[in-house]
Amino acid sequence: MALSREAQELLVRVGPGTAMGALMRRYWVPILLGTELPEPDGPQVRVRILGEDLLAFRDTDGRIGLIDQFCAHRGVSLFFGRNEECGIRCPYHGWKFDLTGQCVDMPSEPAESNFKAKVKLTAYPCIEAGGLVWTYMGPPELQPPPPNFDWLRVPPENIFWTKREQESNWLQAVEGALDSSHVGVLHRYELDHDRLHQDAEGPKFIKADTRPIFFTAPTPFGTAIGARRNGDRDDRWYWRMTPFIMPFHQMVPPYGDNPTGGHSFVPIDDENVFSYSFYWHPTKPIDDELRESMEHGQGIHSVNIPGTFKPVANKSNDYMIDRKAQKERRTFSGVAGIAQQDAACQESMGAIQDRSRERLGTSDAGIIAARERLLQAAIALRDHGTTPPALNPEDQHVRSASVLLDKDVPFDQAVREAMIPGAGTPLISV
Ligand code: FES
Ligand SMILES: [Fe+2]
Known part of the structure; x- marks a missing residue:
């Protein structure tokens, strides 16, 4: 029997706010081959997954971050930024974000400003397993154990x-x-x-x-x-x-x-x-x-x-x-x-x-x-x-x-x- 229109829509749509998208966001999902981020402070990589545009990078300490691709300031793609000293620095006005998405530097604002503490990008945790990089995009309190296939x-x-x-x-x-x-x-x-x-x-x-x-x-x-x-x-x-x-x-x-x-x-x-x-x-x-x-x-x-x-x-x-x-x-x-x-x-x-x-x-x-x-x-x-x-x-x-x-x-x-x-x-x- 052919599928109903409603069932089809439910099965195929995976963006934010969809039922299937919510299901997939309860699992660890592969985002990259490990070879795409071979070294600390190497080139960052655009990641589009489940309809979200993100940016993956390996920071100075070798940890992998996955954050919103676009700068919180005025939306420049951080693909064009600098991966340095444990964060990605936007090329436009120099705002810098660490792997939790937190803005950690704002060279365009007065030195005494604490505005940076209030600015945070979406960020998802990442792990490496079996030669792949995986992320978890669901509710933090429901993060499952790493995949064990x-x-x-x-x-x-x-x-x-x-x-x-x-x-x-x-x-x-x-x-x-x-x-x-x-x-x-x-x-x-x-x-x-x-x-x-x-x-x-x-x-x-x-x-x-x-x-x-x-x-x-x-x-x-x-x-x-x-x-x-x-x-x-x-x-x-x-x-x-x-x-x-x-x-x-x-x-x-x-x-x-x-x-x-x-x-x-x-x-x-x-x-x-x-x-x-x-x-x-x-x-x-x-x-x-x-x-x-x-x-x-x-x-x-x-x-x-x-x-x-x-x-x-x-x-x-x-x-x-x-x-x-x-x-x-x-x-x-x-x-x-x-x-x-x-x-x-x-x-x-x-x-x-x-x-x-x-x-x-x-x-x-x-x-x-x-x-x-x-x-x-x-x-x-x-x-x-x-x-x-x-x-x-x-x-x-x-x-x-x-x-x-x-x-x-x-x-x-x-x-x-x-x-x-x-x-x-x-x-x-x-
Ligand atoms: S747009 Fe990124 S620092 Fe201004
Ligand atoms: Fe086949």
Whole structure:
């Protein structure tokens, strides 16, 4: 059934004062790769997140601040200011702000004035975890413990990150990641050639059975989604198990012993989203050869225009579609690369897909369940102040899985056994 206009609006809008925006502001959210703020007093960075224009900087003591981008005096962008001596100094009249947003110097006012004590910019606390910078934009008294996802707890050599900007609402990106049924179609040929899919049995089952049956279950972390396909024997199914972790994280089911992927889809505003895309391995480092292949766009990574997070193949050049490759079935869509294939599909829906016109089928069950989870959490928070799911670090301990199981194993048992393993153990993967 198509979504009502009211439900759609509630799902997609994330700016200040919206219900979904309030829900997202109860979580720690990624704002930057750690490499974007490499050193104390280095260049500050503009951050647009959840419709707010902010400025991130690493101060003289190495701490990260996130403050309003615009000077409290007369609105100059502090991007053009000086990052010095534990604060950002506006270039116009020299007002200076520390990482709490407090104005600490006002050289344009009389020396005896205490006006500066009364001037404070919006500021949000920041932490570093797993190679990313995170912020918390909600009520200070409700700040949750730092994020503790399994992929954030491995040594830095076990994880590889990229970041790309997508010109669509955040939910279109999340839904794509929860939708296993498109993998055997859109990414069909990458299952054969992509470096991250080698030496695994899974691609064979995905390609052989393009009609997966979906199972879903609400869980403490969000929603467990299982896509069931024919397995290797008459008495076994092949399951791809995807956790949707509230409010916008997803883990791709693994392929053999390759590092496995995941995404955090962080809304820039209602019409743009950053995909923080990673591959991680719970027990071993990612070697240099594999890192290099990911830098060149293998797996779910994109190759960006230097100095930006905009992919080289993007909407303005039709994602460099190659009709010959499409005809010859070297790629299914003619677009090269998993990330750009997803972006082409999801951006082509329009910045905010009109979901009142969609016609959902049985293979959309995962998406439907995730929408319901999000809607319920946002409404419960708005109407009753109910604490959202997945804020407790213990509830964040979950993994994707790719597994052959006897046909008599029910979905909820598969979730318990395959998706919630002991820390530091290998992924369950074929
Ligand atoms: S506008 Fe920033 S100090 Fe005047
Ligand atoms: Fe995809």
